[in-house]
Amino acid sequence: MSCFERLNLSIPIIQGGMGIGVSLSSLAGSVAAQGAMGVISTANPGYDRPDFWKNPAACNMEALRHHIKRAKELAKGQGVVAINAMVATTRYTETVAAAIQAGVDAIISGAGLPLHLPSVEGAEHVALAPIVSGAKAISTICKLWDKRFNRVPDFVVVEGSQAGGHLGFSKEEVLEGKAKPLHMLVEEVCQALVPWQEKYHQAIPVFAAGGVLDGADIAKMEQHGAYGVQMATSFIATEECDASEGYKKAILAAKDEDVRIVQSPVGMPGRGLASPLLDKLAAAGRIAPSRCANCLVPCNPLNTPYCITHALIEAVKGNWEEGLFFCGGNVGKINQMTTVPALIRRLTEEWKQAKQHCI
Numbered sequence: 001m002s003c004f005e006r007l008n009l010s011i012p013i014i015q016g017g018m019g020i021g022v023s024l025s026s027l028a029g030s031v032a033a034q035g036a037m038g039v040i041s042t043a044n045p046g047y048d049r050p051d052f053w054k055n056p057a058a059c060n061m062e063a064l065r066h067h068i069k070r071a072k073e074l075a076k077g078q079g080v081v082a083i084n085a086m087v088a089t090t091r092y093t094e095t096v097a098a099a100i101q102a103g104v105d106a107i108i109s110g111a112g113l114p115l116h117l118p119s120v121e122g123a124e125h126v127a128l129a130p131i132v133s134g135a136k137a138i139s140t141i142c143k144l145w146d147k148r149f150n151r152v153p154d155f156v157v158v159e160g161s162q163a164g165g166h167l168g169f170s171k172e173e174v175l176e177g178k179a180k181p182l183h184m185l186v187e188e189v190c191q192a193l194v195p196w197q198e199k200y201h202q203a204i205p206v207f208a209a210g211g212v213l214d215g216a217d218i219a220k221m222e223q224h225g226a227y228g229v230q231m232a233t234s235f236i237a238t239e240e241c242d243a244s245e246g247y248k249k250a251i252l253a254a255k256d257e258d259v260r261i262v263q264s265p266v267g268m269p270g271r272g273l274a275s276p277l278l279d280k281l282a283a284a285g286r287i288a289p290s291r292c293a294n295c296l297v298p299c300n301p302l303n304t305p306y307c308i309t310h311a312l313i314e315a316v317k318g319n320w321e322e323g324l325f326f327c328g329g330n331v332g333k334i335n336q337m338t339t340v341p342a343l344i345r346r347l348t349e350e351w352k353q354a355k356q357h358c359i
């Protein structure tokens with residue numbers, strides 16, 4: 001039995017990891033309790049500890065262990081509790097190892113290629129899933145994992161250009177609509193996985209992410225080869241989401257025309273809401289950081305355009321003036337608060353209906 005088959009996933013929906021602090025134990029545990037996959041973001045989960053800026057590494061480790069334990073308790077043995085770890089973060093390896101030790105079921109990893117993920121201590125006991133934006137990336141990962149670790153991914157998340165947060169496409173591709181649509185990316189990644197599934201006699205399920213809103217979208221991705229979907233922005237508008245009311249209100253109020261593509265110190269473009277911070281950045285060119293948590297490998301505080309950790313922490317707290325509010329491209333269509341059970345019920349019912357229409 002593969003690591004994926006051992007997961008207790010009865011609903012093939014992943015709640016995408018959302019940093020900083022947007023998807024912690026409350027959201028991830030509630031999603032898992034419904035039989036789906038709840039994902040805790042490992043991006044500075046200790047941001048709300050009083051001594052965070054003095055000792056970010058210790059605060060983050062303690063918070064990560066706390067949130068995994070709490071999410072598992074909330075899940076009551078149902079579903080899957082996973083973490084999302086960004087390759088571009090400074091304490092990537094020790095964070096993943098700590099999460100495995102704390103009992104997480106799966107590791108989802110993007111913002112760079114997770115080429116060494118299988119070598120992390122304990123990785124053989126959990127399901128491993130890269131996030132990719134196309135066939136080239138998944139082929140590179142499979143080739144290397146096969147050669148060095150005799151292993152292939154247990155499942156894969158394919159993220160298209162409509163996703164929230166950091167994007168695996170250039171700013172031009174996103175702004176000029178040149179990126180391939182999600183269903184095409186799903187098809188090409190499924191195709192690239194065929195030889196590896198054959199070699200390892202193992203299915204490698206693909207989850208489609210970025211702009212998925214309803215059951216009809218899920219059915220469409222399934223028709224193109226996806227096993228399920230990963231959704232994030234829709235989960236912000238739930239009672240259980242760990243973000244402040246201010247963040248949730250900003251998501252509910254957002255219109256299509258409020259969406260912006262911003263350059264991130266991670267070295268990739270990101271998608272967020274137009275906000276005073278982006279206006280200030282456009283006017284000043286740079287907002288020099290006043291302190292540094294040393295969180296990203298590619299970030300140099302001496303020349304970074306702004307501190308993304310400060311901006312995301314202010315957003316999760318609901319500070320409209322200073323926050324960077326990450327969101328998906330379809331945020332304008334999300335305008336009602338709901339709960340995690342109601343959202344998952346709606347999605348699965350719509351999906352069933354859409355499938356009946358397809359037959």
Ligand SMILES: Cc1cc2nc3c(=O)[nH]c(=O)nc-3n(C[C@H](O)[C@H](O)[C@H](O)COP(=O)(O)O)c2cc1C
Nearest residue numbers: 016017018019163164165210211231232233326328
């Ligand atoms: C607020 C927010 C924060 C996010 N943070 C992360 C992150 O830390 N790591 C990551 O891999 N993806 C991150 N994402 C991407 C999501 O996990 C997800 O794949 C994507 O947003 C799906 O598209 P959707 O929001 O349209 O459903 C973030 C998305 C949002 C909206």
